[in-house]
Amino acid sequence: xxxxxxxxxxxxxxxxxxxxxxxxxxxxxxxxxxxxxxxxxxxxxxxxxxxxxxxxxxxxxxxxxxxxxxxxxxxxxxxxxxxxxxxxxxxxxxxxxxxxxxxxxxxxxxxxxxxxxxxxxxxxxxxxxxxxxxxxxxxxxxxxxxxxxxxxxxxxxxxxxxxxxxxxxxxxxxxxxxxxxxxxxxxxxxxxxxxxxxxxxxxxxxxxxxxx
Numbered sequence: 001x002x003x004x005x006x007x008x009x010x011x012x013x014x015x016x017x018x019x020x021x022x023x024x025x026x027x028x029x030x031x032x033x034x035x036x037x038x039x040x041x042x043x044x045x046x047x048x049x050x051x052x053x054x055x056x057x058x059x060x061x062x063x064x065x066x067x068x069x070x071x072x073x074x075x076x077x078x079x080x081x082x083x084x085x086x087x088x089x090x091x092x093x094x095x096x097x098x099x100x101x102x103x104x105x106x107x108x109x110x111x112x113x114x115x116x117x118x119x120x121x122x123x124x125x126x127x128x129x130x131x132x133x134x135x136x137x138x139x140x141x142x143x144x145x146x147x148x149x150x151x152x153x154x155x156x157x158x159x160x161x162x163x164x165x166x167x168x169x170x171x172x173x174x175x176x177x178x179x180x181x182x183x184x185x186x187x188x189x190x191x192x193x194x195x196x197x198x199x200x201x202x203x204x205x206x207x208x209x210x211x212x
Contacts, residue, residue, distance in 0.1 A: 033115035116186025
């Protein structure tokens with residue numbers, strides 16, 4: 001996505017949001033870039049063009065805002081990564097589609113996540129400083145792993161995958177690969193590097209299917 005197009009999308013979206021929604025969305029962008037601890041209340045006020053009074057009319061504290069931001073980030077994740085999965089019948093096809101969505105719709109979303117995957121940014125930052133908030137991020141990682149594991153098990157049940165496949169090991173490989181692709185793309189923003197990372201994962205999944 002070009003920066004000009006991303007800026008147009010962002011401006012268009014901002015014009016349709018209520019103040020509360022704008023605070024949440026701009027904070028999501030800031031958390032992606034600077035982290036939760038690195039984002040000050042003044043940063044949020046400047047990005048949204050509001051006052052402390054406007055902020056506290058909607059949120060008791062920055063930590064209260066965190067949970068609303070996390071809800072929006074999760075919804076965006078589901079919308080982008082799960083798009084089209086319901087139209088695919090075979091479990092392995094769903095995994096491949098998930099990986100493609102992760103590459104083509106989620107990680108390249110500079111409107112919502114200009115600094116890269118917000119979950120990784122927050123998880124690393126909050127693990128020691130705010131463990132109770134980090135645990136909320138971990139719930140999402142666990143959910144993703146459970147989904148991949150379930151799809152692999154379904155693939156074994158339908159005969160797409162070898163019944164002797166260790167779903168837990170395959171899940172860890174795919175999960176670690178997705179996180180690795182996120183980190184690398186967050187650092188270098190290289191479309192070619194991202195393509196190679198996801199292609200390696202899809203080839204791995206295809207190889208599992210072909211080994212039956």
